[in-house]
Amino acid sequence: MRVVFAGTPTAAVPTLHRLAEGPHEIVAVLTRPDAPLGRKRVLTPSPVAEAARQLGLPLIKTARLDDAATTAVQAAQPDLGVIVAYGGLVHEPLLSAPTHGWINLHFSLLPRWRGAAPVQRALIAGDETLGACVFALVPELDAGDVYARLRYEPPAMATAGDVLDALAHRGAYLVDEVVDAIAHDRAEPVPQEGEASTAAKLTVDDGRLDWKEPADRVLARWRGVTPEPGAFTTVGGARVKILAARPGSHGDGLAPGRIAAEGTDILVGTASEPIAVDRVQPAGKPAMAAADWWRGLRVDDPVAGS
Template sequence: MRVVFAGTPEAAVPTLRRLVDGPHEVVAVVTRTDAPQGRKRVLTPSPVAAAASELGLTVIKAARLDDEATAAVTAQHPDLGVVVAYGGLVREPLLSAPEHGWINLHFSDLPRWRGAAPVQRALIAGDETLGACVFSLVPALDAGDVYARLDYEPPAMATAGDVLDALAHRGAYLVADVVDALAAGTAHATPQEGGPTHAPKLTIDDGRLDFDEPAERVLARFRGVTPEPGAHTTVGGSRLKILSARPADRADGLAPGRIAQGDDGVLFGTATAPIAVERVQPAGKGAMDAAAWWRGLRIDDPVAGA
């Protein structure tokens, strides 16, 4: 089949590469326009754009799938569209342009966590089993029939970045199998069952850690917002980004938000047991070991959140 692929972040690249290695022809790649990156805000191609250029594919850059983008895609006469985290909605008439419509790799077990941040919201909620599925795009958000699913149980302290990477590679094979089945006429999709939950895009405020919560909830939020938008708190009126954290070896109490040096690192108290923080990034500085940050702290009795 002639396939048009739409995606933007690194999590979409494994599926693109898998499709290129398969028996079908990727006739064009749609991705978001170049975005400013770094402190100097240099316009930088998306990871999908970079991979597509490396592979010698036709690249269509579009901030949204408007009339111009629709015309560019339609001109390729695709049999199928494949979407992985493009970052925008596929609407009519583009939705019906390919003969076999569009399929989407989504990083949750739909209908749980429909929306832009399924892995992040699942981790914040404390879900122990995550998943991915390939479904048929319809006008309603993430509501189409499902062709294939997979379950994934992440390691205990895997972050959203770790889980997305794992699901991206596993999901690439899932997509390729569905594309093969659609080409062979053997694909079968089933309606989603159960009430949906929703996963809106995260904001910077979603990364704020509340040390009045139990340790497991603090760590769940840390995992869900790492690496983006990033876990953070305030110490002495200055923002502190938490880059690496885990359960502390000691179980004795430390008042919520209180910070202390322990045998296993810098400890932050919670409503239950303390957590050990290993790497931090103070405002205006680079990343550093939490122990080095602690040694340079000039605050008596520091409290996180103050």
């Protein structure tokens, strides 16, 4: 088949590579325009744009899937559209441009966690089983019939970044199987069943840790917002990003937010057992070991969240 692919971040790249290795022809790749990155705000191609360039695939950079994008896709005469985290919604007439419509790789077990941040929201909520679905794109958000799904139980302290990487690679094979099934007229999508929930895009404030919660809830949020938008707290009015954390092995009885050094560990109290913080980044400074930050801290009786 003639396939048009739409995607932007690193999580979309494994699927693009997998399709490029197969028998189907990728006639166009849609991705968002170059974006300013880093402290110097250098315009940088998206990971999908860079992958398409390396693969020698025709590339369309567009901030919106508008009339111009639709005309470009229609000119490519695709049989099928494949979308993985493009960062925009597909509306008519683009939705109907490919002969077989569009399929979407979504990183949740639909209908749970429809929306922009399914892995992050699932981890924050404490879900133990995550997954991915390939479904038919329809006008309603993430509501189409499901072609295939996979379940994934991440390691205990896997972050959203870790889970997205694992699902991106596993999901690439799932998409490949569905594309082949559609090409050979043996695909059998089924309607979504169960109660739907929404995975709204994360804001910076979603990364704020509340030490008055039990340790498992604090760590669930830390996992869900790492690496982006990033978990943080304040100490003495200064913001501190929490880059690495884990359950504490001692320090029971530490009050919520209270910080203490126990052996080589820097512990922060919660509503239950303490959490060990291993790596931090104070505002305006480079990332460092939590122990080094603690030794240089110039705050009397430091409390996280203060």
